[in-house]
Amino acid sequence: MTPDVAAATGYDLERVRRDFPILSEEVHGRPVAYLDNAASAQKPLAVLDAMDRIHRTGYSNIHRAVHEFAQRATDAYETARRRMAAFLGADSHEEVVFLRGATEALNLVASCLGRHVLRAGDEVLLTGMEHHSNIVPWQMACEAAGARVVAAPVTERGELDLDAFRGLLGDRTRIVSVVHVSNTMGTVNPVAEIARLARERGAFVCVDGAQAAPHRPIRVDELGCDFYAVSGHKMYGPSGIGVLWGRRRLLEAIPPYQGGGDMIRSVRFSGTTYADPPAKFEAGTPHITGPAGLAAAADYLEDLGFDAVAAHEEALRALAEELLLQIPGVRILGTAPGKAAVVSFLVDGVHPHDLGTILDHEGVAVRAGHHCTQPLMERFGVPATTRASFGLYNTRAEVERLAAGVRTAIGVFRG
Numbered sequence: 162m163t164p165d166v167a168a169a170t171g172y173d174l175e176r177v178r179r180d181f182p183i184l185s186e187e188v189h190g191r192p193v194a195y196l197d198n199a200a201s202a203q204k205p206l207a208v209l210d211a212m213d214r215i216h217r218t219g220y221s222n223i224h225r226a227v228h229e230f231a232q233r234a235t236d237a238y239e240t241a242r243r244r245m246a247a248f249l250g251a252d253s254h255e256e257v258v259f260l261r262g263a264t265e266a267l268n269l270v271a272s273c274l275g276r277h278v279l280r281a282g283d284e285v286l287l288t289g290m291e292h293h294s295n296i297v298p299w300q301m302a303c304e305a306a307g308a309r310v311v312a313a314p315v316t317e318r319g320e321l322d323l324d325a326f327r328g329l330l331g332d333r334t335r336i337v338s339v340v341h342v343s344n345t346m347g348t349v350n351p352v353a354e355i356a357r358l359a360r361e362r363g364a365f366v367c368v369d370g371a372q373a374a375p376h377r378p379i380r381v382d383e384l385g386c387d388f389y390a391v392s393g394h395k396m397y398g399p400s401g402i403g404v405l406w407g408r409r410r411l412l413e414a415i416p417p418y419q420g421g422g423d424m425i426r427s428v429r430f431s432g433t434t435y436a437d438p439p440a441k442f443e444a445g446t447p448h449i450t451g452p453a454g455l456a457a458a459a460d461y462l463e464d465l466g467f468d469a470v471a472a473h474e475e476a477l478r479a480l481a482e483e484l485l486l487q488i489p490g491v492r493i494l495g496t497a498p499g500k501a502a503v504v505s506f507l508v509d510g511v512h513p514h515d516l517g518t519i520l521d522h523e524g525v526a527v528r529a530g531h532h533c534t535q536p537l538m539e540r541f542g543v544p545a546t547t548r549a550s551f552g553l554y555n556t557r558a559e560v561e562r563l564a565a566g567v568r569t570a571i572g573v574f575r576g
């Protein structure tokens with residue numbers, strides 16, 4: 162963001178950085194430049210404090226006891242559920258299920274919706290850019306039902322081939338499950354359009370929003386999907402907590418995911434009746450403090466303002482791509498217009514893991530690998546990429562250090 166834009170949006174980067182104590186750490190004698198936000202983002206003090214407060218002033222197991230600490234912990238947990246319903250544009254907090262993360266949310270949908278609707282010969286339609294979390298659970302569900310997974314292709318620029326998607330959407334398609342924002346390329350999928358097409362065909366729609374929630378306002382009421390998965394740790398919240406939003410009538414209709422305490426109405430050896438959603442899907446002791454931390458992260462993002470955050474991150478992405486493309490032998494994977502601030506790239510003659518190691522020695526944290534998107538890597542004929550993913554606290558100087566580190570690595574490997 163230029164200073165003008167910063168002034169116009171009120172985005173105070175220095176203040177933002179002060180909210181994240183970890184950013185003043187050094188790595189190998191240099192200030193850390195943390196560019197691995199798509200893997201997991203750092204946490205502001207507000208998130209750390211929200212969880213700490215519960216541990217210090219009102220911690221106990223939730224929902225079950227009548228004593229004051231249990232009451233305080235339960236209040237914090239249920240207040241966070243209401244907060245996340247508002248954050249996602251849900252009709253009711255009863256449509257918000259707290260789970261371990263996006264992976265568990267997607268497993269729940271595949272397992273429970275799968276058992277409810279999938280029959281032999283049915284199809285589940287995905288895209289070629291899915292994270293393994295939105296592939297493997299569907300393969301498991303399809304295997305159990307005798308159904309099959311179909312994937313719509315990705316274009317050379319890294320976009321969903323919408324015509325091919327339309328062609329694959331058929332009478333056998335019972336469920337469509339798509340990633341909102343690609344973790345490897347930053348591509349933003351037209352989820353509302355995908356949901357409209359799927360629903361016209363009578364298919365259920367699930368969205369993997371793990372990479373969308375940190376960067377853009379999510380309105381499930383406008384997207385037209387049936388389920389939406391969110392990951393806490395990627396949106397500056399704690400790890401081990403995430404949200405599954407689901408339409409109430411579907412949460413009521415599908416079977417529970419796991420059995421145990423808290424998800425029942427009554428248990429007898431002759432049979433068990435289940436609690437209403439969301440409790441029906443929250444068996445056992447949950448991450449008691451996580452939801453409060455997640456709600457604090459939602460507050461933090463909305464207080465900064467998604468427009469300001471997006472403008473800041475977009476400026477960093479544009480600068481990163483400009484500087485990287487000035488380096489001979491650098492190629493960017495995923496060039497869709499309007500992409501999020503994720504830059505996956507390849508450098509001739511330098512393996513991504515070697516590049517990642519050299520950058521780490523320069524204090525620059527990036528991710529090297531297949532990013533849990535092996536089918537996408539196969540589509541582009543590469544085993545791995547180096548990925549820089551930008552967050553709301555990153556700076557232009559950090560982007561410049563990334564580019565300088567790439568030049569250093571080239572010097573080492575190409576001589």
Ligand code: PLP
Nearest residue numbers: 262263264292294344369371392
């Ligand atoms: N989906 C996408 C697109 C992701 O990037 C990730 C994590 O990298 C996941 C799902 C899994 O999320 P979680 O770590 O919350 O299980």
